[in-house]
Amino acid sequence: MVAPLKVGLAGLGTVGGSVARLLQKQESNAPESNVLATRCGRPVKLVAVSAKAEAEMHALGIPGLRFVPSPATLAADPEIDAFVELMGGAGDPAKSAIEAALSAGKPVVTANKALIARHGVALATLAEKHGVALNFEAAVGGAIPVVKTLREGFAGNSFERVYGILNGTCNYILSRMEGEKLSFADCLREAQRLGYAEADPTFDVEGFDTAQKIAILASLAFGVQVDPDAVFVEGISSIMPEDLEAAAELGYRIKLLGVAVRTEQGIEQRVHPTMVRLDSPLAQVMGVTNAVTVDPAGFPPITLVGPGAGGAATASAVVADLADIARGLRAAPFGRPTEALIGSRRAPMQRHEGGYYIRLAAVDRPGTFATIAKHLADEHISLESIVQRRRNGEPHGGSSPDSAQTPAPVILVTYATTEDAVRKALSEIKNRGVIAGNPQVIRIEKN
């Protein structure tokens, strides 16, 4: 058997610890049971680590590891053949450590979505210059091999759309809200208690985590320069249990999706709560599970479903990336030369086209619904469904909302229209004083 691939690992948190243990487990197997070495044709051996404290290394209980206090020093260490960055964070020390490794001609594996989303093009350019791999399978979708699938699995195809459930926290919260008819706040607390959500949940629940991930997938699928600022972002904190209930009644389920789609205006990248049809594969995905649908030009979509987080699942992706390096497999980080990547720009969401779900609190007086209908018609918005509920929660049947004796929410589902038209119509409706509060607007994604 040829020489081992000697690995240096910076960051010993949940994922780093799992990677170290997985490599050690394979190394300590009898040769015929070391599947990693068998698959790679050579052992993959962890030789040195960097962490905030040397005690973290000793806690692993793996003998013979060398501790290097500085990640950047470890990255360029002549004794390592590949560098794994699992510290996280969009800037230093992760960034400078990866730069040090690439500049020293060492291939890099990272799970750092923030860094790849923010500095992916510059890092890929550096990797290309030095002819080494920059692999980041674990940055999106945990154990789901979505980066490899987009980078290598459809090389001859153009894509129409790539979209998915990329944040387990949000999917857990929405699943619980629907299943238990609980409020967003209650489910968030539950998610925090179970360790699915951070003490400051903003990054997850307001969609920023999903935005970084869809920016990476958009780059792989469409060849745009990865740029999280090109993504329109809206989170799930305004979703109410009545929206989830109405969605189900209308044949939909609400998911926080990251969507990258080819439009006449270019590649539109967006993250927002989305109505997906109940019979779509993404609608079936509940709890912390992630899923990505790849929509190629010319044939039906492919959906990948699996664990999007967790130490063992994420470590699996990191080690698969290392195995590609050990085997000498190297594709361009974003699937094509960086000079071929085209500039991305923020999607002009006012020109977004699609169906909309709109929930209004209509004021209970004659003419309210006529006013609503007029302003929708003025913007050429056609309605697919109208649902009004009585106070007791039962649908109101066929009678006009105007005849309701008590104020009640009105739910409208539009046919395809533009964001601009919806915003204008709702602004006029609000100005007329026929609705209380702000309308709830949720985009519908075709499948």
Add this chain to the structure above:
Amino acid sequence: MVAPLKVGLAGLGTVGGSVARLLQKQESNAPESNVLATRCGRPVKLVAVSAKAEAEMHALGIPGLRFVPSPATLAADPEIDAFVELMGGAGDPAKSAIEAALSAGKPVVTANKALIARHGVALATLAEKHGVALNFEAAVGGAIPVVKTLREGFAGNSFERVYGILNGTCNYILSRMEGEKLSFADCLREAQRLGYAEADPTFDVEGFDTAQKIAILASLAFGVQVDPDAVFVEGISSIMPEDLEAAAELGYRIKLLGVAVRTEQGIEQRVHPTMVRLDSPLAQVMGVTNAVTVDPAGFPPITLVGPGAGGAATASAVVADLADIARGLRAAPFGRPTEALIGSRRAPMQRHEGGYYIRLAAVDRPGTFATIAKHLADEHISLESIVQRRRNGEPHGGSSPDSAQTPAPVILVTYATTEDAVRKALSEIKNRGVIAGNPQVIRIEKN
């Protein structure tokens, strides 16, 4: 841009024609729109073809192609860099053409599941000897990148189980039978009319197609030598509409699955109609769609869903395999050196462990159910559910089947037991004359 990868293609049926057109479409694009060349860093150019008649080549309307009557001559042609085999069939001319290409040091792409299932180890050994790729993504699951996923995506992991819906014809028939309450024969005719089933449907509906595919996946996942004879096979022709109805009532759906699973007796490979829980990802897959679930040791499963057949979808996988060759990515055909593959043997199905669905036509006389219960108990089989239907199709409620006034089917769902125990118990029950006809037995797969 570096020199193109010059491709020779043998076989111009549906898939061959789609591959030729896909390559031609990319070549005729402006350089910046040739995504294949951009992704590979070089063009991929079809230069020569082989087919039964030269007219098939002219029908493509692609200028400048050279026709080579003999596939094996084309395979070793000094003017081509890679050979694509899309003729099909487990023997010659496909086999000798691939051998000629590999022996001439040319990488090979094939969609030929029968050939890979039957001669995969020998061909992989030859590819290894000459240091060239043997890629067969399109042999299993059409456009779904399941071969790459198993070969490269989980290099550090062991698997517990790989299983899936690998035959669109069977899934279409079962979906129609359930949806429309039609018989197997009616749905088969419908599938034949729509072109989803062959005039002789045996290969599909009796499970042999699925067996070849699961043998390939078992080799990739578990490192056993690919061998379709090691697979236990049972088809769907005995499934009745009442089985599908009973399954739904019990919270299951019936799918023809290929399953490869690690057991104490080794790797068990089997194909049979299977009860899967209604909330499992595989249960959601209807119609001609395929799906594979990969169950790694240590974290939740990953499921891949997509089109398992069709010219464009299959061509996508063939071209992705070519792109790997153009990029210089080469993994071992079965994910590890052929000498590391271990022998496979036919699963001893009598030792298969799991739950069972059993449908009996119980003779209507006192003591029938006591006899059935006794023989199950003698084999230590415990029952999870018992359903008896009245003639009008309504469940019988809580009363004992013995009290039924007319003979009626009895449905039993067992807790985990062995195939051996079930067969013995049913044989005794039949010998006692308390049931009419043969019992229907369908295995239940945990998820």
